Amino acid sequence: MKNCKSCGKPVNEDSKLCPSCGASIGEKQITEIEMAASEMRQEQIEEKSSKKPFKKKTLIITAVLVCIIISVSVAAIIHKSPKELYLLAEYKTYQNSKEEWVNRYGNSIEFQEKMMKQPSSSEMTLSGNVEMDSLGNDPDFEKFQELLRKVSLTANTEQDPISKQGHYKLALNVEKENALDMEMFQSKDKLGLKVPVLYEKFFYLNFDEYGEFMRRTDPSYDGPDNLEVSDLEWQDLKLTEKEQEYIQKRYGIFLMDRLEVENFKVKKGVEYKHEGETVKLREVTLKLSASETKNLLNDFMDQLIEDNKLHNMIVNRAQKVAKASAMAEDVEVLDTKEMKQQLVNGLKDAKIEMKDISFPNGFSSTLLIDKSEQIIDRKVTMDVGGNSRVNIEMNSKNIPYGNDQIFEYFSVALSPEKDEDSQVMFQVTNDVAVNKNKRSENLMASFMYEEYGETEEIKFTMKSDIIGEKGGKQSITRNSNLNIAGGDFSDMPSDFKGAIKQMSDLNLKKDYSNVKFEVKLGLEDDLDSGTVTVKLDSKTKLKDKVDLPDLELDSGEGLSVVNISENEMYKIQKEVGTNLMELGVKYGLIPEDMYQFDIYDEASYDGYYEFEDNHSDDKF
16 A cells, blocks of 8 residues: 555555546656646545535436426427417517507607696697699689788697696788787686687686576577586597406407317418519418308307406496587486496397308418518408308518518408409508618509499509608608599599608607698699698697686686676677778778778778667676
8 A cells, every 4th residue: 555646645556546636656757737637636526525415416407407498498489389370470460560650650659648648838830822724814813822822820729638728829820910810718617719809808608607608698598507528538548558458368368269279270481472582481371161260250259248347448438438428418328337238238239140141161361471470471361141242352461572671561352252343452552661761662552443344443652751760850751643533433633643741850858849741732634733732830849837818707818708798798799890890901801992990989881880879787
């Protein structure tokens, strides 16, 4: 027995390696590399000996479980069943479309929603002109054109959705000078109206005096005494996220349960060509027989009939709309229970009526999907039979190709089975090209109706160039053409051309939105042609507080219409009539020789007034 020169542990006489550290045993000197290796082995031996056995087993078991989980997950992704692939593709395509919609219009929608929650002010200016080739030398038309060039309409708004108040101004301007304007104020309890060029004060009505006011003007009035103004908003009708989640979950599970695996088939490696490019896609088909289609529809109707939460969603919103519509009338609105019962009865009646409807060829839906489970092409066909049988075919496409280009397509075709010469078809295509901050679109839409060999068709095309960031500063140009041909349209102008120029600047951080539009519409037929031009300039700013007029009872700002005496009304009518006559003469609407003016006292129109010497002070 001897000792190892490396670690000092005892070794057998005939051993060539130390069992403890692995060093060579013999007369040969140990090198630095062997020493380093020996030290590393010794550290590993000490480390292993210090660990408890179960940790090693735990690591091994964990590693095996991770491998199993990853393998199963990859297998699930790669080897989805046709049913799973079909439903997943529909879901992912919907989510992608929703995301694209939010990217393009989300900022505008968010700004509109902010306007419903905080005060804002806006200013809008509208102007325009008309040109007609056949009236180019008509002096009266030339005067009309000259007037249009000088005239503009402006609207200013101050509104506070929190306090339910608004102040609105509408003005007709001639050469930027105010010719005629009107102001309106509305709150939860009153409404005021003023036309300053005719009378300097607001005339206002308290809503709780509505019945009294109506009986003064019409003694036989038998309506509500209080005028209620609806505070219904779009937010009250929107589905909440929780409601949307409930609907998606309930009816998603319904489809998962009702659609059998045998209804789906998948075919791989299907070649799909577009614009000279070929890609390989997966084709997934959902096919239902006539009886399966009818049973699915019946089961779906049962789901609707039994869905109490959905009934509550619909009835709550229907009641809000009904109450808003009935506020100005003496109409009784059904309570929640009655309205819900009517809804359920209506669904049950619909189910009964559907018993006579058949689906002779069942239902077929074919999806062509890419590697990302996005639908490239969708085709749906079915026949609906009752007293007569109609073939229905729907087709949609969303094909990426080239360099950031997308071809979009949607069509619906209806045709009676027994009449090959009749058809209704609606079709839309849009070829989209994106290059950094520029988006170009070439949209074509058509509606065709054919019956007994005669065809009526409407075609619409529009080319658009959109430059700038989505939802921020943008410059948009659109050129369109509308063509109408055949049938009952033969007597109408056949060609309409339009051009739109839009400049928009929306900033959510600075709470403003500015938009400018110039719209030109050209009309053309065999006899005449012309152009109508409309310009719109709109500026909106969100604020912390808005400035509203003070309409306290008979204040300097306003007069209550139920407290005006007959004598006061006479004076008001006289002043309004005088100002109206002066306005008509000023702008050439009333001949000057029909109007007499006394600089010291009054203006009058021949035969317009008949005065009485004595006037009662009774209230009007």
